[in-house]
Amino acid sequence: MLFLPVQTWAELQPVYSPHGTELIYPGILQNTTTLGHYGVALNGRIGTQRNDSSAFALAGSFPLSFRFKEDDRNSGWAFGFAAGISEYVYEPQLLLSPGLYFWEFMIGRGSNHSDRNIRTGLLGFFEVTIKDERPNTKGDQAKVLSDHNRIVEEHRYSLNFRMGTSFSPLGDGLVRQKAGRFSSSLFFNASLPLQNDELRGSIHYQGLFKTWRNLITIFDLGVFGSYSTNRTLDEADDLKSLIFWGPRLEYRFSRQSFSLGAQWKHFQGAREHHFKAFPSINSVYQLAF
Numbered sequence: 001m002l003f004l005p006v007q008t009w010a011e012l013q014p015v016y017s018p019h020g021t022e023l024i025y026p027g028i029l030q031n032t033t034t035l036g037h038y039g040v041a042l043n044g045r046i047g048t049q050r051n052d053s054s055a056f057a058l059a060g061s062f063p064l065s066f067r068f069k070e071d072d073r074n075s076g077w078a079f080g081f082a083a084g085i086s087e088y089v090y091e092p093q094l095l096l097s098p099g100l101y102f103w104e105f106m107i108g109r110g111s112n113h114s115d116r117n118i119r120t121g122l123l124g125f126f127e128v129t130i131k132d133e134r135p136n137t138k139g140d141q142a143k144v145l146s147d148h149n150r151i152v153e154e155h156r157y158s159l160n161f162r163m164g165t166s167f168s169p170l171g172d173g174l175v176r177q178k179a180g181r182f183s184s185s186l187f188f189n190a191s192l193p194l195q196n197d198e199l200r201g202s203i204h205y206q207g208l209f210k211t212w213r214n215l216i217t218i219f220d221l222g223v224f225g226s227y228s229t230n231r232t233l234d235e236a237d238d239l240k241s242l243i244f245w246g247p248r249l250e251y252r253f254s255r256q257s258f259s260l261g262a263q264w265k266h267f268q269g270a271r272e273h274h275f276k277a278f279p280s281i282n283s284v285y286q287l288a289f
Contacts, residue, residue, distance in 0.1 A: 005037040016150060016236035017052070017271035019200070020086030021102050021133075023244065024057040024222060026164055026187035026204050028080040029125035031061060031286055032110035033166035033185060034257055036061055036123060038078055039288035045263075047089060048278040052265060053097050057084030061106065062289070080106040080127070088141040094274050095267060096236050098145060098152050099136030104129040104160070122163035131158045131191070148236040157194040162187065166206070181210045198228040216250045220263065237269035246279055255288040 024043045025110035031039040031279035040060035047054045081104070082239035090101035108127025135141070136154040159270065184207055193198035211217045222241040248261020262279035 001143060005016055013237045013272065014090070014094055014237050015094065015149070015267045015272055016148070016240040017097045017222070017242070017267060018100070019098050019226065019239070019242075020053045020100045020199065021055050021057060021084045022187075022191075023202065023204075023222070024055055024084055025059055025082070025188070025243075026185075027108075027125060027162040027282075028059045028082050028104075028106045028129065029061050029108050029110045029129055029162075030059070031288055032125045032163070033123045033164055035252070035255055035287055035288035036168070037255070037288040038080075038110070039255070039286060041284060041286045043084070044283045046281040047087070048280060049277050051089075051280050052095070053087040053089040053099065055084060057082060057102075061108070061110075075109065075111045078106075078108050078127075079112055081109070082106070085136060088136060088139060088144075089142075090144050092192035095227050096144070096148060096150070098141055098150070099138065100133050100152075101136055102131060102133045104131035108162075110265075122165070123168050124163070126163045127161075129160040129162070131160055132156065133158075144219055150236060153195065158200075159192045160193060161190045161192075162274065166208075178193060178261070182210045183210075196228070197228060200224070200226050211249075214252045216248055216252065218248050218259070218261070219245070220246045220248065220261070224252065237272045239267060241268045242266070243268075246282075248282065250284075257284075257286045259284045 013048055030041060038061045043057040045055045059082035061078045064079060066076040077248035083103040086100050089097045106129040108125055110125035111123050133156040134154060164187035167183040187204040189202045202222055202224040207219045209217045217227045222244050226239055243266040246261055248259050250257055250259035262281045264279045265280050267274045
């Protein structure tokens, strides 16, 4: 009987989460729902103790035509790119997440504002991307993955569909209604594999509150899901869903914005689940052209 607690603890396996960069940004065209125009964004995440990995990504979107209509709003096609990297993290009996490199190319359509101003009202986008993920083999990642009977493919190609809409608390809407203190954003993402059978998807909601002038308080809440018919459950427990939430502050000025916040996560595996008491720290800098 004295060995039962030790045996029970030893049977716990880490949740395996090969999605180190999946939640870095809600879309490459996210600038159209934040700053009302195409642009670039620097996305960073610092993983704290017993949390997900640190990661960094650069994303940019550009119009296929730089000519604007005479009215205030434009809807047009855009192309874009993104690239990033995440670090490997391993917490015995809690979490195993391999480090990854990734790149993706995007074509999409967005609604923006011709004067390139942050006071834009209701905006949205839809984009389709081709994405590739490759393992970051630094450190002892290869050995730990091998010990848990895990293999990260040299290439994981996927076709991704994203859409989002947002109403700015700083601007006017489509019918020129006055902006209120409360507003919201909603984003969807679906990832279809081109080489394996893992399906991924997420829903991301943002509640926005105009705190002071151009300062906005945002509360993020989202669910990420993963499904595969080829799961491995002997050495590590495959991630099925991930719930993430947390507050952040965003300051918008001219054609730029900067946000800083904390994000908690709850990992749900096929057999185990883990809540991370220490949040990751997320930051985003955006610049509109």
